[in-house]
Amino acid sequence: TKVANLRAVDLEPARDLLLTAMSHPIQVSNAGGLWTLPATDIAQFLKQDTASGADGARTIRLGLDREKLALWLDERLGSAVEKEPVDAEVGWNGEKLVAVEPSVDGVALDALMLAELVEGRFFGDGGTVEAPLTYVKPTIDGANLEKLGITTFLGSGGSNYAGSSDGRSTNVAVGAGLLNGTLIPPWGEFSFNEAIGWIDEEKGFVEAQVIDGEKIGKDIGGGICQVSTTVFRAAFLAGLPITEWWPHRFRIGFYEYDGWDPGLDASILQPTEDPATWADFRFENPSDSWMLVESWTDGVNVVVNIYGEDLGFKVETTGPSWGDKTQLLRAQEVVDDELDPGTVMLAQVAGIGEELSHYRVVRDRNGELLWERSFYTKYFPRGDIWKVSPDMKGDAPLDPNFKFPPLPPSGVDSVGWVPGAEAIAGDQGAEPPSEEWIPPAEESAEDWVAPAGEWVPPAEESVIPAEGWSEPAAEEWVPPVEDTGSG
Structure with missing residues (x-):
């Protein structure tokens, strides 16, 4: 007779965690707006594995596939959050190069960081996370024309x-x-x-x-x-x-x-x-x-x-x-x-x-x-x-x-x-x-x-x-x- 190394009682913590996670949506905020991510959408990225406890009992660990979640978040939110950098328009003032029109830094969504934040909220208390951004310098940077x-x-x-x-x-x-x-x-x-x-x-x-x-x-x-x-x-x-x-x-x-x-x-x-x-x-x-x-x-x-x-x-x-x-x-x-x-x-x-x-x-x-x-x-x-x-x-x-x-x-x-x-x-x-x-x-x-x-x-x-x-x-x-x- 084989003794089960994973019992029903071992699944209860994971089940309770998942039920809690599915009970609340996650929201992502940015200066440009607020977006709701339904728990059912996030759940498609669930992954699980097992581990042995100190007493030898097996436990279930839940998490999200962050790389796939990051791709999904970028497709869903990237175009709404991101802004392309704008090059400066330049001219010659008789002595040196000057910016006729200023440059504008671009904004890009850090999708991997956002996936990590969403995972924490999903298995936590839910709520809102601020979209993490990175700033992209234009090719023609009005503040650094010397590099041209x-x-x-x-x-x-x-x-x-x-x-x-x-x-x-x-x-x-x-x-x-x-x-x-x-x-x-x-x-x-x-x-x-x-x-x-x-x-x-x-x-x-x-x-x-x-x-x-x-x-x-x-x-x-x-x-x-x-x-x-x-x-x-x-x-x-x-x-x-x-x-x-x-x-x-x-x-x-x-x-x-x-x-x-x-x-x-x-x-x-x-x-x-x-x-x-x-x-x-x-x-x-x-x-x-x-x-x-x-x-x-x-x-x-x-x-x-x-x-x-x-x-x-x-x-x-x-x-x-x-x-x-x-x-x-x-x-x-x-x-x-x-x-x-x-x-x-x-x-x-x-x-x-x-x-x-x-x-x-x-x-x-x-x-x-x-x-x-x-x-x-x-x-x-x-x-x-x-x-x-x-x-x-x-x-x-x-x-x-x-x-x-x-x-x-x-x-x-x-x-x-x-x-x-x-x-x-x-x-x-x-x-x-x-x-x-x-x-x-x-x-x-x-x-x-x-x-x-x-x-x-x-x-x-x-x-x-x-x-x-x-x-x-x-x-x-x-x-x-x-x-x-x-x-």
């Missing part, structure tokens, strides 16, 4: 958009505001598209002229490339490694105001909401410290400054070095059903194609070479585009006897070039050159870095059919010959 390591002005870019339409000016201001205060982590990469986000009306962008594929059109955010161009100039002059850059398809006079050379512009593209389809401007932060991108506009000029640790970079640039020219395209007439009767308007101004490059060499403070690169641009030719209403079809002032003007020779800027009598006599009617551009002498084969390839716009940048064109607003700025549209 931003101590030095690194480079500045500027651009002038005087003469822009109201819509274009609005988009430039909105873009500069979104960009301002962007921080780049150590060894991180800046993305213009990530900094400003999806370009839409909710952010304040409006319709204005854009370069859309082969022609000039209108879209939400037209003019945003004024801002991306200005960031490019700041990064270019600061000597930072540029990882993605797309020059504009057409030469645009806006980007040559205030003495800036052609070829120092940067276009971006967001044809769909899918970032995989976007063309971006990107550069790297090659340091152990953070970097700050600061931007603003005064209504006529955009300024972008970049700050970081003292890199000691020495930047040498040459250019523009000019290559071949490509003859402009023949004028076209486009019938637009949306135009009012009797309308004949010049929607795009002709311009020749040109190739050029800038060469940049960046050295460290000791004069050792860090990186060098050729920034190659191919501006494509374009022809006059006349938009007419259906009743005016055939009335665009197209000259059937039009002769191409003489092209400037390679190695010179077309702006300001005046052809001589010999050029006028010899070059009229000449077709665009077919040979590839050979870099000028100062960019020898030994030094010149060939571009990865000519810029081919994404597939979405297809030629706009006639029905895809939209009429510019009556007050829309009409650019001079070399200023056809903007991006």
Whole structure:
């Protein structure tokens, strides 16, 4: 006959303890509220084991599975109690980094500690426990900005958009505001598209002229490339490694105001909401410290400054070095059903194609070479585009006897070039050159870095059919010959 080592009388203490525990709920309090935890819910985490007493009798011990209870508590209360930390917004006051908007510490629930407290109350007298919290510091802590390591002005870019339409000016201001205060982590990469986000009306962008594929059109955010161009100039002059850059398809006079050379512009593209389809401007932060991108506009000029640790970079640039020219395209007439009767308007101004490059060499403070690169641009030719209403079809002032003007020779800027009598006599009617551009002498084969390839716009940048064109607003700025549209 076996003698039982666990008798009914041995279970009575555990039974009484459990009956008491099940008779009262547990409450959890926090500044954000009060939550009741029914005993029946807590009971699902019960666990038991046996132990031998001093007299050899077996006893039952009750407890809760704290790890599982902690997970349950976090799911039930975490979202109501916790708050994400808020980074400080920072700026440069002329001498140092300062917090423009303060940071806010985050709050997290200590679920394991709460599980221990709930277990004590469950097997005790019940009642209320205060939710134990831990405080989470934000990445950008306004009380400890020194740890970011931003101590030095690194480079500045500027651009002038005087003469822009109201819509274009609005988009430039909105873009500069979104960009301002962007921080780049150590060894991180800046993305213009990530900094400003999806370009839409909710952010304040409006319709204005854009370069859309082969022609000039209108879209939400037209003019945003004024801002991306200005960031490019700041990064270019600061000597930072540029990882993605797309020059504009057409030469645009806006980007040559205030003495800036052609070829120092940067276009971006967001044809769909899918970032995989976007063309971006990107550069790297090659340091152990953070970097700050600061931007603003005064209504006529955009300024972008970049700050970081003292890199000691020495930047040498040459250019523009000019290559071949490509003859402009023949004028076209486009019938637009949306135009009012009797309308004949010049929607795009002709311009020749040109190739050029800038060469940049960046050295460290000791004069050792860090990186060098050729920034190659191919501006494509374009022809006059006349938009007419259906009743005016055939009335665009197209000259059937039009002769191409003489092209400037390679190695010179077309702006300001005046052809001589010999050029006028010899070059009229000449077709665009077919040979590839050979870099000028100062960019020898030994030094010149060939571009990865000519810029081919994404597939979405297809030629706009006639029905895809939209009429510019009556007050829309009409650019001079070399200023056809903007991006």
